[in-house]
Amino acid sequence: DQQVKQNSPSLSVQEGRISILNCDYTNSMFDYFLWYKKYPAEGPTFLISISSIKDKNEDGRFTVFLNKSAKHLSLHIVPSQPGDSAVYFCAASARSNFGNEKLTFGTGTRLTIIP
Amino acid sequence: DAGITQSPRHKVTETGTPVTLRCHQTENHRYMYWYRQDPGHGLRLIHYSYGVKDTDKGEVSDGYSVSRSKTEDFLLTLESATSSQTSVYFCAISEGRGRRADTQYFGPGTRLTVL
Numbered sequence: 589d590q591q592v593k594q595n596s597p598s599l600s601v602q603e604g605r606i607s608i609l610n611c612d613y614t615n616s617m618f619d620y621f622l623w624y625k626k627y628p629a630e631g632p633t634f635l636i637s638i639s640s641i642k643d644k645n646e647d648g649r650f651t652v653f654l655n656k657s658a659k660h661l662s663l664h665i666v667p668s669q670p671g672d673s674a675v676y677f678c679a680a681s682a683r684s685n686f687g688n689e690k691l692t693f694g695t696g697t698r699l700t701i702i703p
Numbered sequence: 704d705a706g707i708t709q710s711p712r713h714k715v716t717e718t719g720t721p722v723t724l725r726c727h728q729t730e731n732h733r734y735m736y737w738y739r740q741d742p743g744h745g746l747r748l749i750h751y752s753y754g755v756k757d758t759d760k761g762e763v764s765d766g767y768s769v770s771r772s773k774t775e776d777f778l779l780t781l782e783s784a785t786s787s788q789t790s791v792y793f794c795a796i797s798e799g800r801g802r803r804a805d806t807q808y809f810g811p812g813t814r815l816t817v818l
Contacts, residue, residue, distance in 0.1 A: 631809030
């Protein structure tokens, strides 16, 4: 049961244009969301996050939007650059009475920026 | 970058042999995690630790065991490796302040091939 879904395995975008990566989730207990970027032969690196009390978070060229009613979040990259070519993972965590936290990851979207 | 190292970085082994992967951190973070990454599955949690000698199972724990005798080291053991355990293994750490999900930081990965 995939609780975090990235339905587009790949995406190609022209350099300088906007890249939009999408993520859907099913668990209504998720209240914190993250995006990771992964280059080949490297570990994932944290990119940006958003709490469910917000609907938007911005960091430079990267903006994450959260639509709680639709259980949907998206990552916008503007403008797209060749170095943005990577696999992007969406991740989510749920409130936990125990206190420790686990992340549930999507299957990833491979973004290719075309020069 | 978070100080996380994984060893070995590459390993080829034969079915039925035991294998131990090591994760070492210099950040004194409370939480440590082991994931595997496979095509079409994203990152899946194997086991995690919330303190020295405190561990718990993730979603794909069968065939794996872990140990954490020191804050800085988290070992993943495949008692009897199978071909289905061929994968890329990532260690991650999280500071884990309070009850909130903290961002996880990943190591560089270990590519394991079981023949």
